[in-house]
Amino acid sequence: IIRTAPTQRFVDFYRSYYRPERATFIAVGDFDVDAMEAKVKAKFADWTNSHPNGPNPDLGTLAPREAESRIVVEPGVQSSVDLYWTRPADLRPDSVALRREDTIQSLGLAVLNRRLGELSRQDNPPFIDAGGGTGSFFQSLDFATISANFNPGGLARALETIEQEQRRLIQYGVSETELQREIANIRVRMENAVKAASTQPTPALAMNILGGVNENEVTTSPADNLARFNAAVEGLTPDMVKAELPKAFQGQGPLALVSTPQAIEGGEAEVTRILEASRAKPVEAPAVQAALVWPYTEFGTLGTASGQTAYAALGATVVNFPNGVRLTVKPTDFKDQEILVSVSTGNGQLGLPTDSYSPVSMAGNVFTAGGLGKLTADEVSRVLTGRIYSSGFSVTDETYRLSGSTRPEDLNLQLQVLTAYLTDPGLRAAPFEQIKAILPQVLEQQRATAMGAFGIDGAPLMAGGDRRVSMPTPAEINAMSITDVRAGVMAGLANGPIDIVVVGDTTVEDATKAVAATLAALPVRSATPAPLAGSDKRTFPAHNPTPIRITHNGKAEQAFGVVAWPTTDAMGDRREARLVSLMSEVLSLRVLEEIREKQALSYSPIASATASTTFDDYGYALVAAEVDISKLPDFYAAVDKIVASFADTPITADELTRARTPVIERLRRSQAGNPYWLGALSDLAKDPATEQRINGHIAMLEGFTLEDVQNAARTYLRPDKAWKLEVVAANP
Known part of the structure; x- marks a missing residue:
């Protein structure tokens, strides 16, 4: 089709559909409205199109279907299974009542996704990841879906688990604790959006308006959204959510779609057999989760700044502490309610060998997923419900780096979280074993394209054979253990001064106080370890006439x-x-x-x-x-x-x-x-x-x-x- 596409088809399509009566002009930013309107009129008021307006496409009628299965085999594709329930599109106009229904359904689906996420992080999980949701397709049909990515050979467990979790949600609903957790998390994000409304990025706001135009929805402000959400959840009970949830999964199905890099023995009949056998099994109510307390609030004697230097041209201040902590703060007004934090220490890849792949290079994929010593990652999420914080980890050329994003109200908590990860990371085996299981499939998928293969094999070649920029071989993957990762990472985090950067909606005083109670309260830090022999060198390959x-x-x-x-x-x-x-x-x-x-x-x-x-x-x-x-x-x-x-x-x-x-x-x-x-x-x-x-x-x-x-x-x-x-x- 691409090779033989006729020019006239493009011309005809353009004349039929790129026309003033189909156009929407959106402008967002710092301008005078009257001046902008005049400019728009000057440029577009005389736009005409003498060709006939093209017809809207006939989207057809949703055909009746029973439960069925389909398989797509594509080398290199991620193994996955999707269950769909389809129904005719709900074309009711956007309204407060309709949004309330959507809010209640979304709260129930948020509980489902949290449950699925926790299953994916347990020992010997049934899938790599999974999730559920609802959507519409070009205003021609509505659907609900639940899907999972899994490793080859894991179809049965993945399909059974997502099918049964969907029925468990419908049959037993959600608990009061689960419901209030999701309400709190959504509300705090909405409250933050209201406070940050005056500094919304203009591209995002323009796309929000465009989305409303395309979906025939009213574009509403963060304050309106919060008010409607609070009204929708006032007095909301688990029974009310349970009554609303089945509507999301009404319709035809389930339709099972399996994507796989290799054929499945038994084909679509086998997928159907697994699905029907699972649907015949009764499901039990979810277990009640124990109450938790955040245990990382004390890290030692409050630190006292030993000096500070202002860099007026940058609007930044450096604060030093006796234990080797160096804090750099830059207050900004770019975005209200946003504070970014990074914490760096150690010598990063300079402490890793150049001639072999180090398990420490895997740490970025499993560090925060491993939770903390006293709490799993899911327990951290539960105990910090309603707070805004995050945690990331990477091994750079020269440092081990933790990072997070928060708001002024939660800056102290954000520093507690990062300090806890620095001093007491969980580094549990389950996330690491999951990555080990996934990685061979990821590498196989990447090698399915020329550019992907270059990404794997080209980087170490361009680094003169330096294995620190390479991916592990299958043998190296099999040989790795979480013990190796834990030993390397803990040694790296234990040594070297700590450099902290805090940027955003804060003050030097507030950032200094938050650091004084956390990272500056830790024992005195040692000097940064010297690089391994030869690890501070990297060479580009020599000229080669033949590629x-x-x-x-x-x-x-x-x-x-x-x-x-x-x-x-x-x-x-x-x-x-x-x-x-x-x-x-x-x-x-x-x-x-x-x-x-x-x-x-x-x-x-x-x-x-x-x-x-x-x-x-x-x-x-x-x-x-x-x-x-x-x-x-x-x-x-x-x-x-x-x-x-x-x-x-x-x-x-x-x-x-x-x-x-x-x-x-x-x-x-x-x-x-x-x-x-x-x-x-x-x-x-x-x-x-x-x-x-x-x-x-x-x-x-x-x-x-x-x-x-x-x-x-x-x-x-x-x-x-x-x-x-x-x-x-x-x-x-």
């Missing part, structure tokens, strides 16, 4: 070509790295023009630059594209032509403007948000030169000349330094 070949397991015609050149690091003032980055933007313009526009080799070719802030002299520029295997030679020839053009075709002022302007605009937009500052300020406490690097970034970009960028291209994009790689099908 290195790696393979994928997907379709024979799929291929991926890569050409890369060594550049520089982003240490010190970062001038050269920023120049190379700008050069790569010009390179991207020429790549798009030659590879996509002129030769049509690939729709989405990539050109980028990467520079390390950890490893001296390590960085690279890259051009890559997914192409038909027959076009690989053309791709490499096109890259050679593009690179040669920098020698014989000078960069124009227009090219530099088109390359530089979006970069600066993206940077300016980023600097108007908390996430940028959370990362940018991470080194300020230990490297005051960070202030100049941040404040001088835009001026530096604006100061680069045509000659600077041209010289960078000639310096780094050298044919005698180019490294090439190709990804082709293992079975062509």
Whole structure:
């Protein structure tokens, strides 16, 4: 269809449907309404379309169906099962009464999803993850669904569990404790949205309005939403929820859809047999959960700040504590009710070997899922009902990093949560064993495409064989244990000063108090451990005239070509790295023009630059594209032509403007948000030169000349330094 699509079909469709009577204009932002209206009228008032308006599609009528099963076999796909119940679309106009029904159903479904989530995190779980919900399809039908992802061979347990949990919910409903937990969690998010309403991101608000237009719904404010929610749940009882829930699952079905990378023995008849056998089994009422208390409130003697330094140009303050804790605070007004927090310590991947895959690299996937020493992850969620906090964990090149997002009211709790994870992580076996079971399937799925295979095998090759950027082999996965992860992570978290960054709707005083009672109350921290021998070095591979070949397991015609050149690091003032980055933007313009526009080799070719802030002299520029295997030679020839053009075709002022302007605009937009500052300020406490690097970034970009960028291209994009790689099908 794509190869033979006739031009006239596109023209006719455009004339029939892209027309004023079908258009909605939405504008959100800081502007004068009358001036905006005048601009809209000036641009659109004379828009006419003399061609006939196209008819709306006939969506048909929902056909009657009994319970049935279907199987989709697709190599590399995640094994999953979905149960659907379908019914004719509810086309009643949006109203308070209708939204109340939706609210009650959503509370019951939230309980279902919490139960399914807890099942997925138990020992020997029946599935990887699962969830239920309701929806509509183009106003042609409504549906309820419950689905699960599972490992190969786990269809029966996954299908039985989700089917029986759905019936358990319908038959027994929800408990008062469960209901109030979900009410509290939804209410606190809505209350937070009301307080943050004046700083809603304009793109999100525009999309909210657009969604209302498309779904024939009234666009309402956060305050309206909260008022309606409170009215809907006032006096709400579990019996009332139990009475409403069956309406969500009314209709035809269940229709079972199984997606699998390999055929299922017995086919659809076997799926039906499993489903019918499960439906015949009675279900018991859910067990009552014990009451819990949050135990992480005391961490030692209250810390006292030993000094602080203000960086007025950044609007940031660094506060030092005697135990080695360094706090950087930047109060902002970008978004009301948002505070971002990061906590870093240790030496991260600098403490890991370069010649073998370390189980510590798996920690990011299982750390917070393992809960705390005194509470599982689900118990943490239950005991902190109605609070706004989060917890994330990663192992970066140079640190172990915890992170969270909260509001002013819960800043103290957020610091308690992160301190608890730092000092008493649970690191339980169940999440780790689950990841071990999932990972081989994930890797198989990724290898089903050329780009995915490059993501697995290309990264370590471009890092000179450094295994820290690789994925584990099946043998390495089998050999890993949670004991190995626990030992490595605990050793990493135990040593080194703690650097905290707090950015957002807070004050220096409030952030200092929260840290003083938590991380600053811990015992004195030791110095950061020295890197393992050789772990602070990384090298880019040498020039190779013939591309290195790696393979994928997907379709024979799929291929991926890569050409890369060594550049520089982003240490010190970062001038050269920023120049190379700008050069790569010009390179991207020429790549798009030659590879996509002129030769049509690939729709989405990539050109980028990467520079390390950890490893001296390590960085690279890259051009890559997914192409038909027959076009690989053309791709490499096109890259050679593009690179040669920098020698014989000078960069124009227009090219530099088109390359530089979006970069600066993206940077300016980023600097108007908390996430940028959370990362940018991470080194300020230990490297005051960070202030100049941040404040001088835009001026530096604006100061680069045509000659600077041209010289960078000639310096780094050298044919005698180019490294090439190709990804082709293992079975062509």
